[in-house]
Amino acid sequence: MDIPMTSPTSTPPHLVIAGGGTGGHLFPGVAVAQAFERLAPGARVTFVGTERGIEARVVPGLGYDLERVDVVGLKGSGALGVMRGLSRLPRSGLQARSIIKRLAPSVVVSVGGYAAGPITLAASLSGVPTALMEQNAIPGLTNKLLARVVTHAFLTFEESAPHLGGVSFSVPGNPVREELLKLAHTFAYEAPAAEGPFRVLIIGGSGGAGSFNEHLPGWFKAMGDLQTRLEVRHQAGRNRAEAVRPRYEGFGGQVQVEEFIDDMAEAYRWCDLLICRAGATTIAEVLNLGLPAIYVPFPQAADDHQRFNARSVVEAGAGVMLNDAELGSERAVNLLSGLMRNPESLLRIAAAARRIGRPDAAETIAARLLAMAGKDLP
Structure with a gap:
């Protein structure tokens, strides 16, 4: 117009x-x-x-x-x-x-x-x-x-x-943001080796996500033998990291818990899979970089707008959606196991994400x- x-x-x-x-x-x-x-x-x-x-x-x-x-x-x-x-x-x-x-x-x-x-x-x-x-x-x-x-x-x-x-x-x-656009121009997603390290980045938004902090450590500890492949970087939110770190005790992989990640370009470059909310800004960054992601809409978002945000991405094959109530569930374990064992699926999601980025x-x-x-x- x-x-x-x-x-x-x-x-x-x-x-x-x-x-x-x-x-x-x-x-x-x-x-x-x-x-x-x-x-x-x-x-x-x-x-x-x-x-x-x-x-x-x-x-x-x-x-x-x-x-x-x-x-x-x-x-x-x-x-x-x-x-x-x-x-x-x-x-x-x-x-x-x-x-x-x-x-x-x-x-x-x-x-x-x-x-x-x-x-x-x-x-x-x-x-x-x-x-x-x-x-x-x-x-x-x-x-x-x-x-x-x-x-x-x-x-x-x-x-x-x-x-x-x-x-x-x-x-x-x-x-x-400019720094992420610069990365998008040079970055090409590469799926991890089928038996190699699998790097998961957890972003709950600028304030973290309480349900992520509560349920994701248990989710990863339920991954059986696949735990040893997991390398987790978990943004917990301001003043929440100290409470989250003990929840990873007994986890068989590697984990780094941080309050806030200032250099998101570096964090995105590092990961093989992102687990995040479905805020529009996070979605835009992920799509422009062509990263595979599991979107978990914030259930208390006004007018359930995060679910509507994620739906359009999932319908394009550019991501996967998991309900907040399913974090750590059998479906969540099976979903992550499937992605870890099938690098080709990660590549398909990444390619679809890049196609619809703006x-x-x-x-x-x-x-x-x-x-x-x-x-x-x-």
């Missing part, structure tokens, strides 16, 4: 990326920021989030400015949480208006998460071109509301569109944001 553009200007563009909270929201924004700067040297990028979100730790380390708003989520926070959140809305609205006035951005894009709401709304009311990026098949509450005021929506799954009203949309895919998503979105800002490409 056509996107309204502004007249070209010679002033360096200023992109504001609003939202975050989790890596699934933040990292696609980082990918777009990197692409925006590549396409428009001299451009400025500012992130807006909260003190509590992952952006407070990650964004400054990447060299970007971070503005903060005092806002909390409403959905799923209970009656008291809703009242507390509503009481902060006037303050966050004033903060957002002040930030937009001071920064004078050329264009604002929401990456989702409750912090995106006040800034994107303030920008729209101020006449600044606005857009949203929706990573999941079922959009989050903030983006559903913002779809009423933004100019355009960039989608990962076309199934998202009916949930966003009549907003203009395109489907460029979910952006992947490595150009970040640059496609960045180019359209530049056009919305009235900036001609070099």
Whole structure:
């Protein structure tokens, strides 16, 4: 669909990326920021989030400015949480208006998460071109509301569109960070030898996954003689690694338990199989690299969106889905045993994943944001 553009200007563009909270929201924004700067040297990028979100730790380390708003989520926070959140809305609205006035951005894009709401709304009311990026098949509450005021929506799954009203949309895919794109250009998955080491990477998202921490050690210890082939790297989440390590006692393979993996490119390169949640950002990274994965949708995800995310991948033969309640079950043991004994199946999954990856998503979105800002490409 056509996107309204502004007249070209010679002033360096200023992109504001609003939202975050989790890596699934933040990292696609980082990918777009990197692409925006590549396409428009001299451009400025500012992130807006909260003190509590992952952006407070990650964004400054990447060299970007971070503005903060005092806002909390409403959905799923209970009656008291809703009242507390509503009481902060006037303050966050004033903060957002002040930030937009001071920064004078050329264009604002929401990456989702409750912090995106006040800034994107303030920008729209101020006449600044606005857009949203929706990573999941079922959009989050903030983006559903913002779809009423933004100019355009960039989608990962076309199934998202009916949930966003009549907003203009395109489907460029979910952006992947620059360091992972560089790896994707040089990386070619190789299946492990039938009797050699089998490296499993466990990623539960930026906050870890409680059920992974509870059930995966027992799953691996139930693998019988195949245990000795297993080399496991387990991201447990902040302040959770010490509790997880004892659960691997008696495991016949090798294991490394970490709170958080900063170098995901290296971790992806290392593994033969990934066990992960079905967040859209993780899926995009895995598909672009062409890695075989077992997707375990988070059962408490809003509107069960992770199951819908994983379903489209599984239907393309680009991954396997396992229910959270099945972790450590006989089906889980048989599934992992089958993959370990059949390297050809891993290669088929990896090839299908690579076919449906969208490595150009970040640059496609960045180019359209530049056009919305009235900036001609070099």
